[in-house]
Amino acid sequence: MSAPVISPMSLPAPGPAPDGPARPVLEVEQVSIRLGGRQILDRVGFTLRAGEFTGLIGSNGAGKTTLLRIVLGLRGADGGSVRVGGKPLTRRARGVGYVPQKIQIEHDAPLRARDLVALGLDGERLGPRLPSRDRRDAVARMLEAVDATRFADARVGTLSGGEQQRVLIAHALIARPRLLVMDEPLANLDLRAGQEIVELTSRVAREQGVAVLLSAHDINPLLPVMDKVVYLAEGRAVHGRTDQVVRSEVLSELYRHPISVLRVDGRILVVAGATVRAEAFDAGERDVRADTAARPAGLPEVHAG
Amino acid sequence: MFAPFMQDTWITAGIVAVIAALVGFFVVLRAAAFTAHAVPNAAFAGAAGAGLVGVSSLVGLGVFSLGGALLIGLLSRKGRHDAVTALTVALMLGLGALFLSWSTEYAPEIYSLLFGEVLGLSSQDVTTTAILGFACVAVLACVYRPLMLSSTLPEVAEARGIRQVRIDLLFLTLVALATTTAVPVVGALLMFTLMIGPPAAARALTRHPAPALTLGVLLALATVWIAIAASYQTDWPIGFFVGVISAAWYLLARAAAAVFRR
Ligand SMILES: Nc1ncnc2c1ncn2[C@@H]1O[C@H](COP(=O)(O)OP(=O)(O)OP(=O)(O)O)[C@@H](O)[C@H]1O
Ligand SMILES: [Mg+2]
Numbered sequence: 389m390s391a392p393v394i395s396p397m398s399l400p401a402p403g404p405a406p407d408g409p410a411r412p413v414l415e416v417e418q419v420s421i422r423l424g425g426r427q428i429l430d431r432v433g434f435t436l437r438a439g440e441f442t443g444l445i446g447s448n449g450a451g452k453t454t455l456l457r458i459v460l461g462l463r464g465a466d467g468g469s470v471r472v473g474g475k476p477l478t479r480r481a482r483g484v485g486y487v488p489q490k491i492q493i494e495h496d497a498p499l500r501a502r503d504l505v506a507l508g509l510d511g512e513r514l515g516p517r518l519p520s521r522d523r524r525d526a527v528a529r530m531l532e533a534v535d536a537t538r539f540a541d542a543r544v545g546t547l548s549g550g551e552q553q554r555v556l557i558a559h560a561l562i563a564r565p566r567l568l569v570m571d572e573p574l575a576n577l578d579l580r581a582g583q584e585i586v587e588l589t590s591r592v593a594r595e596q597g598v599a600v601l602l603s604a605h606d607i608n609p610l611l612p613v614m615d616k617v618v619y620l621a622e623g624r625a626v627h628g629r630t631d632q633v634v635r636s637e638v639l640s641e642l643y644r645h646p647i648s649v650l651r652v653d654g655r656i657l658v659v660a661g662a663t664v665r666a667e668a669f670d671a672g673e674r675d676v677r678a679d680t681a682a683r684p685a686g687l688p689e690v691h692a693g
Numbered sequence: 694m695f696a697p698f699m700q701d702t703w704i705t706a707g708i709v710a711v712i713a714a715l716v717g718f719f720v721v722l723r724a725a726a727f728t729a730h731a732v733p734n735a736a737f738a739g740a741a742g743a744g745l746v747g748v749s750s751l752v753g754l755g756v757f758s759l760g761g762a763l764l765i766g767l768l769s770r771k772g773r774h775d776a777v778t779a780l781t782v783a784l785m786l787g788l789g790a791l792f793l794s795w796s797t798e799y800a801p802e803i804y805s806l807l808f809g810e811v812l813g814l815s816s817q818d819v820t821t822t823a824i825l826g827f828a829c830v831a832v833l834a835c836v837y838r839p840l841m842l843s844s845t846l847p848e849v850a851e852a853r854g855i856r857q858v859r860i861d862l863l864f865l866t867l868v869a870l871a872t873t874t875a876v877p878v879v880g881a882l883l884m885f886t887l888m889i890g891p892p893a894a895a896r897a898l899t900r901h902p903a904p905a906l907t908l909g910v911l912l913a914l915a916t917v918w919i920a921i922a923a924s925y926q927t928d929w930p931i932g933f934f935v936g937v938i939s940a941a942w943y944l945l946a947r948a949a950a951a952v953f954r955r
Contacts, residue, residue, distance in 0.1 A: 486848070493846075
């Protein structure tokens with residue numbers, strides 16, 4: 389199916405503001421939070437610009453969901469600030485679309501994919517609303533953009549995980565946000581479905597000029613589309629271009645522990661320990677090369693704790 | 694049974710059915726059937742207590758329905774929703790038993806409070822019911838979209854500025870309102886079947902939200918009116934018919950859906 393261009397709609401608020409690429413969409417500064425006696429986030433900071441695709445990478449329990457919930461205004465932090473489109477976060481996260489990791493909609497709920505996407509237009513508004521042609525068209529265009537037209541009239545609860553992801557992306561993007569936040573969208577998908585979702589998100593986000601902040605524990609599915617990475621470990625974050633951040637010496641400093649970054653057939657393996665390089669070579673893997681190059685200029689800052 | 698003195702009964706029951714089905718649509722969507730069972734139990738205690746302190750039973754119904762609903766809402770924020778609801782049911786049934794033991798009401802009145810009463814409605818009830826019904830429809834029309842969103846994607850709704858706590862309490866207030874109007878007609882014990890059966894049947898038959906709402910209302914209307922007629926003819930309690938017919942819609946709808954899906 390060809391990728392339709394999404395034309396601007398008259399109904400919802402205008403999409404990404406014409407700030408130009410210089411204006412940050414999301415500014416996270418010095419965000420810290422302590423939970424259950426542990427410092428989950430320790431002065432984490434990064435900036436997202438319009439249209440950028442950023443992967444938020446970290447292992448289980450690294451604090452990805454916690455950080456995203458803070459960015460969405462779903463929970464407070466002990467310190468630091470979050471600004472969206474230059475404005476401090478308010479209760480109503482204006483201009484932020486959100487795709488949660490899991491949804492619980494019963495399989496017999498009387499709600500079609502189409503209806504869920506329509507709720508994305510103005511689901512928070514009070515007062516009665518009559519159906520209109522504009523709304524219907526906007527929903528149809530959005531469904532087409534995420535390749536969901538095929539199951540637009542199916543009950544949301546009966547859709548597969550990958551299909552539901554598409555509907556949720558459409559739901560989040562139809563209000564034309566500046567920023568799309570996705571929490572582990574690949575967690576329940578197989579490799580191919582995951583790849584499709586990543587590519588689709590990247591394509592639609594580019595068309596709309598939306599910045600994407602997507603969390604994942606594996607960096608590899610994101611490599612083809614990712615502009616920047618925020619790597620989360622030990623409560624701290626490094627932010628920068630993938631090739632700047634995902635390096636043995638950067639991650640070793642982040643984890644405060646020797647880490648080897650291996651590149652195998654275009655995939656990245658992040659493994660603990662400095663000895664892995666020798667072992668990998670012993671195993672006779674020709675393409676294995678630990679990335680131990682010297683730190684180039686413009687190395688990302690490490691938000692040390 | 695179409696005598697003038699029965700006219701109010703038909704109208705009141707009709708309004709009750711509309712409210713129950715509209716609120717019931719969201720009860721089923723939010724998987725809150727147990728709550729819809731708990732609140733009428735509180736209503737029962739309220740009605741039993743109203744006689745003791747000499748206020749009208751509608752006031753007792755209203756106060757206890759709302760109190761029970763809000764109790765569930767506030768306690769579930771920290772604790773398990775089902776445990777809180779179960780304890781509320783137990784507390785309210787206990788209170789109801791205590792109030793009854795103190796009261797001098799005759800057994801038939803208690804019986805009708807539990808299982809419904811066709812002939813026990815005065816003309817004043819029609820006006821009150823109509824006002825409550827109108828309020829209920831107005832509130833639902835106003836909060837339809839946020840309520841839909843919070844019932845289907847609670848986290849997304851919260852991120853869009855819809856406060857979960859507020860919408861929960863609003864929803865529980867609507868359940869209390871529906872209960873207050875319905876218990877005098879249908880009875881406390883079987884009230885929740887009217888809230889669950891028709892909307893659950895409707896959603897087995899259609900996947901569009903608006904038609905599901907409408908169909909639920911129609912089925913609820915059919916339920917109460919058939920129940921009144923049957924109860925009038927047989928002298929059996931109306932609650933029995935409401936319960937059986939509501940459940941029957943659901944079974945029929947499931948069967949029909951299974952046949953047509955082939
Ligand atoms: N309310 C809370 N009270 C105490 N600890 C909490 C709370 N919420 C989160 N945590 C802890 O914070 C840490 C980070 O959790 P978080 O859910 O953000 O991790 P994550 O990176 O999203 O992990 P996953 O990949 O498993 O989803 C975990 O160790 C978790 O136990
Ligand atoms: Mg998580």
